[in-house]
Amino acid sequence: MPKQVDHDERRRHIAEAVLRIAGRDGLDGARLRDVAVEAGMSLGSVQHYFASKDEMLRYVVHYLGEHVTERIVAGMCAPAVASVPPVRSFLLSMASEMLPLDARRRAERRAGQAFTALAVGVPELMEDLGEGDRWLRERVAELIVRGQRDGELRAGLDPRLESAVLLSMIDGLGSELLLGVRDPEEALAAVRYHLNRLAPD
Amino acid sequence: MPKQVDHDERRRHIAEAVLRIAGRDGLDGARLRDVAVEAGMSLGSVQHYFASKDEMLRYVVHYLGEHVTERIVAGMCAPAVASVPPVRSFLLSMASEMLPLDARRRAERRAGQAFTALAVGVPELMEDLGEGDRWLRERVAELIVRGQRDGELRAGLDPRLESAVLLSMIDGLGSELLLGVRDPEEALAAVRYHLNRLAPD
DNA sequence: TGTATTATAATACGACGGTATGAAAAAGGA
């Protein structure tokens, strides 16, 4: 029997390389040869783990979708340890995690937007990217309901629509931050301002 | 003296072709040869009006930036003729115009996002795309101030931050609509819901 | 230790796409 290599570990390693390149130079800059260099292997090896570039990109889309939601959830759970956390602090943590406020998240978001552009019109990819979105929306709606039960949020709010408003706003702020038409302080201020209005008088 | 042709008219004609293609197949689908076919001319002619593909794309970014804001403004002014229009109806019209609710606007937005992805990290392009954004933000802030003066909007609102929240939300809803993770009715409902909360009790 | 099978790598191929070139066509002015 031959050499044993964890195939999926190699694929994740390559996916990380793709994400680094896409975050730095855009998805167009992710040529197979560059991916190989970034991953520290040869072009042939990359080909060994992905039959085609398309298959590789599909894998990366899936990989990204999983990890983004995972990281957001981690960010939301982080402040939970500090005593009893208000729902608004959860949501603020979530927003901070989602917004491209540092180099890493900027790269991640840029890669994400590149894939989003790629996915438009491709049902399979759109499904992968939309999955986490729907899941997150429900979580936020649940959180808002809980906030209302605990008296942290106004009773009159529509959880479903509030979830849509908040997540859309964060999404939009993210795009604007990446494009440089909005500065980070203002983005965070907008989120805090919005969350404040959700509190009872 | 030779044949006289309106140079800028030709360039706009080509730009329209590029936008149609980018809206239909993405910006990657806008090969020079395809642009020529879409514009109903030969590759050589396209080259005659643009020294390079890069120059062409820069022109299209500029062209798009001008026309998008122009169309949004037209959308905002449209309901103004009907008696005295509440500020909220202005803003709703603006949102409706900005959201990709039909094929035309979907194509326009897709092209816009493709160019946005292209522009990240290129200061010149970012400037072109950010210009209209800043202008629009100020207009919305002014509108909110006017709404407050007229008693249409709550007095406690921060016009600058409200402008940021509203425009970011519309931007985010637009992305989500394009990706198909949000349906048009819900997007409009979210906008209406949000605008409603801005009204006095 | 030998061998079979996988992993890694180097190189070659072929297509695609931006660019360059040169020629033909068109049209206003002498």
Place this chain on the structure above:
DNA sequence: TCCTTTTTCATACCGTCGTATTATAATACA
């Protein structure tokens, strides 16, 4: 009418990039 300059077009060139091919190295099992 002829000339000059612009416009239009066809075609050739050449680099790039995805893919295919082939060879070499590595390793688990007999």
